[in-house]
Amino acid sequence: MSVRSAAERTRAALRNGVRFEVPPDLRGRSRGDLAIRAAQAVVGRYVDLVGGWDYDDAFAVHDPNADLHLVVTGRTVVAHDENVVQLRFAAPAGGVLPSWNPGAHLDIHLPSGRRRQYSLCGDPADRSGYSIAVRRIPDGGGGSIEMHGLAEGTQVVVRGPRNGFPFVPGGKALFVAGGIGITPIIAMTRAARRLGMDWQLVYTGRSRDSLPFLDEIETWERDRVVIHTDDVDGLPTAEDLLGRAPRDGAVYCCGPVPMLDTIRAHFDACGARALHFERFGPPPVVGGVPFEIELASTGTVVQVPADESALAAIRREVPEVAYSCQQGFCGTCRVRVLAGEPEHRERRLTPDEQRTEMLPCVSRCDGGRLVLDL
Ligand code: FES
Structure with missing residues (x-):
């Protein structure tokens, strides 16, 4: 990789909205993670030098605990089984929304009073709206059913964006997604592609019909993407999930608890250096008594x-x-x-x-x- 080509890629990433900042933690505080902060300092200095980054501080003071009053402006079915819908939210009068980084999520306050969290899966460069995707879960707590019923024009209160699953834009990365866990992963993988990173994606689920965004993902580099479905390939093994982990690189994973448990149990042997994961649903209870x-x-x-x-x-x-x-x-x-x-x-x-x-x-x-x- 020449310095010139890296600089060009970095400028392209900046034009496309890839932000090189460590997001606040889930309470909106600066992160204390030394490794991430060190990476931020190095990458940020590099970007300052070669990217000509003109930092827009208009939203640097955005409080993720403040209410954003948004309306539903779009609704698209994004899985062939028609059980996943992508919803877009924007300010009622238009305008630019606070920035976000891949891995960030929104807290959505629904008209019923329910609150649910969904990862942002759109383009961070598009500051005119936020996109999330929701799988309908008929026997869940009702939040996904209500989300699927939101009509265009419905007002919702949104808090965030917050990021509990930060993406470090550099180095080698393996992305592992299970089903609707693709939502933060797709934003990261798009960023990795724009940056020219060395990346791999393993995308698992029950069947191809159930996988959101499959049409887009199958247009990506074939040698970097593995689609693994239970109905054809069986449940994924540790080798299926981690076999492409890059030595000294990072693994980013989002999906159901059994998948995350498998990855965590076998991560030390895979040769990668850092594991970042986000689970959906509750963690198992460990060491509890009645x-x-x-x-x-x-x-x-x-x-x-x-x-x-x-x-x-x-x-x-x-x-x-x-x-x-x-x-x-x-x-x-x-x-x-x-x-x-x-x-x-x-x-x-x-x-x-x-x-x-x-x-x-x-x-x-x-x-x-x-x-x-x-
Ligand atoms: S702290 Fe989020 S549901 Fe309990």
Whole structure:
């Protein structure tokens, strides 16, 4: 690779909206990850030197906790089974939205009061709108059904963008996506292609019909893309998922829990240096014991088994209870604890808040009973 060609590629990436910044963490704070910050410094200096980067600070102060009032401006079916829809949101009067980086997500506040998080899957250079894609899950919590029912013109409140799955724009990368987990991965892979990175993509799912964006992905470099479907190839093995991992490169992975567990269990042997992943759905409960939750409003006592989250148990009695990430970082499920000692398994609440509140999606109790303000 010559310096000249690298510079040209970098300028092209900048023109196309690839941003070389480390996003804030899930609470909107600067990241403390030294490796990422070091990479940012090196890449940022390089870009300053060869890319002529003119930093637009118009949105540097955007608070990801502030409400953005947007409307649905587009709706496109993006999987052949017709169960995945891409929705586009824009400001009612048009205009430019805060910037985002591949891997970022939005918190969507739905008209019903539900909140859900979806990865941005559009083009970061297109600042006139945000695109997400949603798979319909008939037996889920109702959020995906409501998202699929949003008509053009519907107003929603959006917070973010936030990034808990940052992409480092350089080096070698293997991207691994399972089903709807392609949404953050497709934004990263498009950026890697624009940057001229050495990349590979393994895309898995139940069947070709179920895979969003397959038509676009199959136009990409054939020697860099593997499509692996359960109905033809069987469940993917560790070799299927990690066989193309680059030595000393990075692996980015988003998909269902079993896929992530396989990758995490075999990552050390694959030769890559860094693993970045985002899961959807709750993490498995590890080391839990059974306990009880009393719902203060009704006196109902809910049994929480050792391998189930408190939120899942509560939802059996109160299906409309608020939640979103189910992983202890968004804060949507926070609830006041009226009696009992929670075992906090998150870092979202401050020690002061933990004295009176808990996040039942991940936190629980070491036996006994909690009385919650529900
Ligand atoms: S649902 Fe996000 S913190 Fe509990």
